Amino acid sequence: MATPLGTYLLAAEAESLTGVWREEQSHFPRPERLGPAAAGDDALLDAAETQLLAYLAGERMSFDLPISPRGTEFQHAVWDRLQEIPRGTTTTYGTIAQELGRPRAAQAVGAAVGSNPISIVVPCHRVLAGNGALTGYAGGIETKQALLVLEGALLA
Template sequence: MLYRTTLPSPLGDLTLVADDNALVAILWPNDKVGRVRLPEATARDDHPILAAAATQLCEYFAGARTAFDLPLAPRGTDFQQAVWRALNAIPYGETRSYADIARAIGRPTATRAVGAANARNPISIVTPCHRVIGRSGALTGFAGGLAAKQHLLAREQR
């Protein structure tokens, strides 16, 4: 069973989703239908994992947290899981290119596939897909929108 709560944030209302043991998703206000495929979640504001995630996200947005300490259970293929683990290894305040991530997972020619897996990252912000940019340094697609990506990167540069 999945549970959800809504967290007001500087980027709009985020939907946090957890199962009994871990955070499963953080969804954007205008998330594309089907980007993250999950069964229906029951509203539950008192769920301990959702409460911990909300607290840590609020600390992050306030500039008081640079790393998250939450149990995570993103749902995806083995390849997607490898990409998401590589995202979690990007230090706060730093960026990597899609090619860097492809090399990090031992698939140096899979840059486009890395981009696709990055786009399907279900745990935005906590699994920092916003830290992945184009090889030229340009901001590229982001589920929360480029303005949100720019906001998150700027916050981490302070």
């Protein structure tokens, strides 16, 4: 799907969204992970596209989609925490590590954030370096910055 931030690929399995990837991003999945293209209309993928476009247009503040990202128990703990970060705010990798009871695991948190397969919907863009720097976004720092400006966490 085309968006103001670039072309995104959406993936779903059964009744859950499993991926939202920017075409040019690092960690873009291999074709075998994606499976076959949807044949015809798909209600879930259509809803995800509609919600994502409305979000990027500033017309929607959150997402209402069933998600099922694939990952380890630790990755799921990090991704669950990402979904608790309010729109318009940011946190750090170190803070998430502290909140998960693993204060020395900031780099592991960074790796889990970087491997988030459902970008934007699971808001990994809201995580910054300890010094506030915009680092570590698979979709590109410009995309991270644009999302944070859209949400009001950064000034334009």
